[in-house]
Amino acid sequence: MYLEYWGLKEKPFENTPDPKFLYLSGEHRECLKRLLYAISDHKGCALLTGEYGCGKTVLVRTVVDSLDPKQYDLSLINYPIFAPGEFLREIMHQFGVETTPGSRLELFHRISQYAFENVKKGKQNLIVIDEAQLIEDAQVFDEIRLLLNVQLED
Numbered sequence: 001m002y003l004e005y006w007g008l009k010e011k012p013f014e015n016t017p018d019p020k021f022l023y024l025s026g027e028h029r030e031c032l033k034r035l036l037y038a039i040s041d042h043k044g045c046a047l048l049t050g051e052y053g054c055g056k057t058v059l060v061r062t063v064v065d066s067l068d069p070k071q072y073d074l075s076l077i078n079y080p081i082f083a084p085g086e087f088l089r090e091i092m093h094q095f096g097v098e099t100t101p102g103s104r105l106e107l108f109h110r111i112s113q114y115a116f117e118n119v120k121k122g123k124q125n126l127i128v129i130d131e132a133q134l135i136e137d138a139q140v141f142d143e144i145r146l147l148l149n150v151q152l153e154d
């Protein structure tokens with residue numbers, strides 16, 4: 001009904017965020033610029049906060065869609081309710097790495113090794129956690145902190 005009234009060709013208000021419907025207000029434009037800067041300048045971590053429904057997820061999807069897959073390897077976690085070991089396995093799964101059983105330490109070493117191999121190939125590793133406010137286990141935050149500490153000497 002509203003499609004015809006407004007002369008639209010497709011529904012803009014579906015349940016899944018679609019970057020093609022992103023309205024870049026001044027705040028959204030600034031946020032997009034800062035996220036892209038954090039990624040391109042290897043800042044390690046960026047945090048995006050805002051009220052429900054303000055466009056955080058669609059902004060993240062816009063950033064993800066803009067990344068060159070030859071330059072970036074992405075682990076996109078949309079629903080981060082995991083126990084610590086499950087969280088590391090999900091990161092590996094999203095990177096496309098086989099997730100065999102192992103201790104948290106072994107999983108951490110596998111992710112670190114995978115990340116270093118990507119760096120050697122000239123690829124940047126990117127872990128995106130959407131809806132991070134759902135993380136309940138403090139150990140998951142420790143794992144995020146430890147992953148942020150993985151870096152090369154130079």
